[in-house]
Amino acid sequence: MKKKSVLAALLACAMLASLATGCNNDSGTASTGGDTASTAGDAGDAGDEGGDTSGEKVHLTALISKHSLTKDVNEMQWLQELEDACNVDVEWQQISADWDQKKPAMFASGQIPDILVCATSDSDYVQYNGLFEDLKPLIEQYAPNLQQFFKDKPEAEALATTMDGQIFGTPKYQSVWPNTNGTMYINQEWLDAVDMEVPTTWDELEQVLIAFKEKDPNGNGQADEIPMDFNGGFNSAYGLNQLLGCTGLQLSSNNPQGYFAEDGQVKNYYVDERFKRVCQFAQKLWSQGLINPEAITQDYSKFQSVARGDGDTALVGFTWGWELGDRFGVNVSDQYISMPQMKENEDTEKICYSYDFYDLNYGGNRYSMSAKCANKEAAMKFIDGFYDEVVSMQVLFGGISDGCIADNGDGTYAVLPPQDPSIDPGTWKWNSSFADNGGMYIRDDLQLTLGTDMQAVNEEKAVYDPLFEDLDPQDIYPALFMKYSADDTNTLAMNQANINNITDQTWSAWVSDSSRDIDAEWDAYVESVMSAGLSQNLEIRQAAFETYLANQG
Amino acid sequence: MSTKVAKVPKANKIHERSASDVSFRIVVGIITIFSFVVVLYPLYFIVIASFSDSTLVNRGEVLFYPKGISLYGYEQIFTRPDIWRGYLNTVIYSFCGTALNLAVTLPAAYTLSRRNFPARGIIMKLFVFTMYFNGGLIPTYMLINEVGLLNNPLIMIIIGAVNVYNLIITRTFFENSIPEDLYEAATLDGCSHFRYFFTIVIPLSKAVTAVIMLYYLVGHWNDFFNALLYLNSDAYQPLQIILRNLLLLNQAMAGSSGAGASAYAQQYADQIKFGVIIVSTLPVLCVYPFIQKYFEKGVMIGAVKG
């Protein structure tokens, strides 16, 4: 009996296996089919030369590294329209997770699709030298939109150009994103409850936090208030580094790894006296139980969840975030206000706020092309299509015919609310289009009414705009625009891993352990960080910064 | 064996024996109940977290019963158009892959368990070497490309056709649990290796076959990395790739500057995370009882006698 069932199972396996082989054959023909299709494309192209545009569509392959929320790109109507307009038929390969793991194998094997979207980085062009097409001559020949883009925004061209003057990936410009990433929030209802004003110095902040802790400002009779909360590492967008601005230290570009610029000098705040003072202040707050004891260890989910309050009862007093609705949810967000930057103390002369405009609006490496692409003209024209004024807008917010943007017919447009009311506008954007992962050029004079979320973002962050008015380029660290040679990139990476190991442990231990004497440990700490490679990294980055400044003229 | 048994003091009185047997029962009871509870609670937690409001879950307020019930997470999972195709692909890969695994591993393990097989030592050494040393991602990828298995669903069946770890386990079992006198008796009767393998070894090795079958099956079921590397077309993607995308929804936002660049439905993303586990594990859970019955005592004895 049993033997028979085993036999039956094996037979079934064999049959399934042959089925699978059947699939295999299909795939074989499909891939060769791809080849023939691209040859057919060439033929079609030849037809074009005869002046006939109704020829067969050019077949292209493309890979997009998209966000997990993003729907199947084949369902995007706007993209289909673009393909039709460019007379191409694109076979999309879509990757939503773990692209970094697949990338080395695919690139090193040399087998890449014609076009890559948001799938490359600067170091890839060096590492896989010869795999990608230099787009510079192609842009001059076939890409009027990109030419316009580079004319209007020369910094975007600089961003995309390598040290050797080549362009392997096209840039993006989103235009409407704000000047800074993190907003500082304080609970106005709590302030009213404890009868205090919005703090303007660290001392006042401390007094407010103490009142938040002791006077039950949410009025539920429990000591469940978290006076202050932040997220993760020191240099995270909503982390303690935001306090550095109070001491007059100008952060920029999401302050990568602590680097900043001051009077044309590249410095690193991890070895700066002002960083020490922030740590000391945070230690003082922490030791009084004013900071969420989980702040350093909680994941982003928890960080967000706690701030959403318990029903209508808010739980957090003072924190940072992207936007009110995003940070505090629907129930308690109206209790909070975005708060102007504080001074360290009454004597502080200059205060700053992190300037992230470049990082939020510009990006490199959006579209790249394989050097083996059979029809570079068609591919280049297709890439250029994304930079058309109207298409760019749809790349970012979703298609007009997909119902994401309204065309008012008079040259003005409006981002429509999500079709699925259970989804917030931010999610909807990621769901319906390439969004920030795509490449686009949003014209500064585009008449586009933004969605409610982006309007709120820009209103909330307006409070910091005065601090950005007289920014000197010598004080902005433009991480995105600085170029390094391959050797320097490697050195920077090796050193940085060593530096981070010291700085990460040190700041977190200092802040969370009141028995640590920061003053006494400071000199030895600075010495160890410098010798772990920071002095070398500062030299390399200084040179890159000077080159950047020189190019700016 | 008999010598070891002889070491047991024979003077044990019946009540002493029953007293220590009681203590044995108690210890067994404690261990099993403890493991059961310690394992069950977090599993239960995953179940209730998969349909509770994630904000409450993250705040530690969902402990013993679900709160803020919503099926949004499951809705998101099951309304994905690719999920059923993913299921089907995974079932095909797992089923065919495991069949191939067994067809390669069992005979090989038998050969390696024969102590008079001359090449046994060298083959074992060469095999074990590959458990530790490998050429790395890129050369493997290029090889798969060259043999035409890139973006070919067959790769999901062929890759890992023999796992040396499982091979060694099977070989160890063949060596130690199948009485050697059976082989001697069989060869005296002129029985060939083929016949001996199919009529004696396989029926006697149901337990270990069930184990490595489970190992292989689960390996295929959970395999997402090979699919990520070697499959490009959406039509071939197994369940785990689709679920992985859902699983990382939240991380993608939190890790990059994307966290700051957009708001999103975070309370649901977490719900999906827990739901994904249930969706991907339930089918394997159903397979287990069928395999489990081969672990019952006496399977071997019955086979020898029958």
Place this chain on the structure above:
Amino acid sequence: MKQAKTAAVGMPKKKVRPLKALARDWQLWVMIIPAIVYIAIFCYGPMYGLQLAFRDYDFSKGITGGDWAGFKYFIQYFESPMFWPTIRNTFVIAFFSLICGFPIPIILALAINAIKGPAWKRTVQTVVYLPYFISTVVLVAMLQILLSPTTGLVSNALKAIGLIGADANLLGDPWAFVPVYVISGIWQSAGWNSIIFIAALAGVDGQLYDACKVDGANRWQQVWHVELPAILPTIIILLIMNMGGILNVGFEKTFLMQNSLNKGVSEVITTYVYNVGLKSVQFSFGSAVGLFNTVVNFAFLMLANQISKRAANISLM
């Protein structure tokens, strides 16, 4: 019990001429050829990639075309300030995972094997193997929730019984990292790892128990004299193979559990290589560190194998 002895001693080796041996063993060869072919193509085929650790990677020349770098990348790692910390952290985590994680599945298997009621037995068996299917991402998310110092059920329970201090943070305190890593690892895989032992116990001849009972052995002694010897070969083989993983620490779990506070103990070899390669993929450096890791593992494997061969006459090869 004769077979055990015969198996241990092995068949006497006769000198046979190769051709004759081939003629005699052709069926055995047929049975192992598929495995050999697979290993030869898919494992030894790409093995040339090992030389990447000794070369500068150059895309245009391929893996075997870059200039020889000798031990440059090994030295780069050995001289890095993170060499000893990463080795130490990796070893500590793997060592405790092995020491604590290895015996528990055996004990669990013996206990499950001893359960009398078939329904309860099946239930326990099924439940304890389930955590194996929980992906690392979810496991770590669950740890975040259950071990939270303020709201976590588990950490509050441990505080209530006084096992950890009131202000302990199991997610951040450096002392807590290894225990949390190891215990959650045991929780996840003990049931799964016990399956092989349960299967081995199923193969124990009932006559052995009977003989033992006749000799007056109690249930403890049956475990000691019948069950343990029966699964001993499996235990030893698995132990040897686990010894070969003494520098293997799961990247994903470590990475997800890592934060600023525990970085001093959680930065392991794999996370370090990842961090170095974050901004620029360093194939050669990664390969060199990986190869170093493998060599150490392999050395431990060989050592364990030799010891076992001498002491118990059981070996992998």
